[in-house]
Amino acid sequence: MNCQEFEQLIDAHLDGELAGTIRLEFDAHRVHCTRCEHAVTLLEAVATVASTRPPAPALSDDFTARVMARVAAPAPTLRTVKYRGTRIALVAGGLFQAAAVLLITFVLREPAGIPVETSPEKIDLASVTPNALQKYIYDLSARELAAQGDFGAQFLELKRAAMNINLTGDVLVDPIGILQAVLPVNPAEPEPTGANQYSF
Amino acid sequence: MNKDDAAKLVARTRQGDAGAFRQLVDAYKDRLYAFIWRIVRDHHEAEEVAQESFVKAFEALDSYSPKFAFSTWLYTIGYRLCLNRMRKRRPQSCDVNYDQVAATDDNDVAVELANSEAARKLRTEIWQAVEQLTDVQKTAVVLFYQEGQGCHEIGRIMGIPAVTVKSHLHRARAKLRELLSPEVAEEWTTIKFPGAARSA
Numbered sequence: 094m095n096c097q098e099f100e101q102l103i104d105a106h107l108d109g110e111l112a113g114t115i116r117l118e119f120d121a122h123r124v125h126c127t128r129c130e131h132a133v134t135l136l137e138a139v140a141t142v143a144s145t146r147p148p149a150p151a152l153s154d155d156f157t158a159r160v161m162a163r164v165a166a167p168a169p170t171l172r173t174v175k176y177r178g179t180r181i182a183l184v185a186g187g188l189f190q191a192a193a194v195l196l197i198t199f200v201l202r203e204p205a206g207i208p209v210e211t212s213p214e215k216i217d218l219a220s221v222t223p224n225a226l227q228k229y230i231y232d233l234s235a236r237e238l239a240a241q242g243d244f245g246a247q248f249l250e251l252k253r254a255a256m257n258i259n260l261t262g263d264v265l266v267d268p269i270g271i272l273q274a275v276l277p278v279n280p281a282e283p284e285p286t287g288a289n290q291y292s293f
Numbered sequence: 294m295n296k297d298d299a300a301k302l303v304a305r306t307r308q309g310d311a312g313a314f315r316q317l318v319d320a321y322k323d324r325l326y327a328f329i330w331r332i333v334r335d336h337h338e339a340e341e342v343a344q345e346s347f348v349k350a351f352e353a354l355d356s357y358s359p360k361f362a363f364s365t366w367l368y369t370i371g372y373r374l375c376l377n378r379m380r381k382r383r384p385q386s387c388d389v390n391y392d393q394v395a396a397t398d399d400n401d402v403a404v405e406l407a408n409s410e411a412a413r414k415l416r417t418e419i420w421q422a423v424e425q426l427t428d429v430q431k432t433a434v435v436l437f438y439q440e441g442q443g444c445h446e447i448g449r450i451m452g453i454p455a456v457t458v459k460s461h462l463h464r465a466r467a468k469l470r471e472l473l474s475p476e477v478a479e480e481w482t483t484i485k486f487p488g489a490a491r492s493a
Contacts, residue, residue: 103466108444134482139423139473142420149326152343156322157319160348163344
């Protein structure tokens with residue numbers, strides 16, 4: 094065994110892990126090598142000295158009593174604060190949820206529209222928004238046009254319904270204009286020319 | 294106190310027997326305090342940490358597993374509290390008079406250490422070198438040599454793998470070899486083998 098190998102085994106020796114032939118070689122090397130012998134002896138001295146207990150200051154006589162007093166005493170302040178904090182958090186959460194429901198219900202909701210089944214004469218224009226009125230007219234015209242195929246009859250009926258609406262202020266309703274906006278614009282049919290094969 | 298007795302006292306404490314916990318405190322307070330004092334190096338702080346360790350152990354008693362030694366678990370709590378303290382302040386200087394170390398072993402080497410001038414000088418030099426180790430190295434050395442804990446137990450206390458404990462011990466020994474004078478080995482040999490020194 095050389096000095097490098099001996100050096101690598103010092104920890105194992107101090108930990109009591111060397112045995113067998115390795116132990117024999119280790120002990121034989123330290124007998125013949127003064128440098129390695131001093132190195133391991135120094136650490137053996139540390140081990141022996143470190144295993145003795147240097148005098149720590151004396152522990153207080155009432156140490157155990159103080160420990161027992163602490164473990165026996167409840168911690169009401171801590172529990173009260175926790176309990177109160179939980180209650181406050183629950184109440185605040187409930188109030189927040191209620192406020193959110195009210196906000197959604199009364200503030201952020203869509204304004205009520207006019208049901209299309211409502212007769213025009215029953216509409217109070219002062220209580221409806223222009224958007225609601227416009228939507229009502231659109232819905233009415235679409236429903237009427239979809240239900241029956243006779244465009245002419247529907248148009249007359251729609252015109253009659255629109256004219257029965259009492260309008261105030263600057264609200265102007267042009268049923269014809271609205272129908273033109275709703276219905277697709279029919280491209281003007283081309284004037285017949287004499288160019289087709291059926292013309293004379 | 295052996296492992297079984299400690300486990301019985303823990304079981305009784307869990308059932309509400311305050312006297313059982315008092316017995317645990319009395320059994321472990323001196324060793325725990327000495328271990329903590331070795332790290333924090335201040336009497337009042339060491340008492341506070343030791344007291345806090347017992348209180349936290351009492352509060353967390355339900356989490357203690359009897360498959361580990363109660364001392365290991367207690368030391369773990371104490372060590373973690375020590376680390377918290379050490380992080381908040383700068384390291385203290387050594388203030389122990391190692392000349393007053395009393396030999397607690399019965400073997401001849403320990404008696405020599407306690408009685409001779411050379412032994413006292415050796416003791417002081419070695420402990421002063423140990424004080425210059427890092428906190429983790431010093432903890433590993435103290436637990437290994439003073440408390441006689443194995444690397445696995447030390448790893449549980451310090452929250453590190455056993456191989457890391459071995460690494461800390463290896464580095465601690467390497468640093469002590471740098472710090473200690475070569476005469477330490479010769480003085481140790483003289484103390485250990487007085488006849489050989491006289492005949493040389």
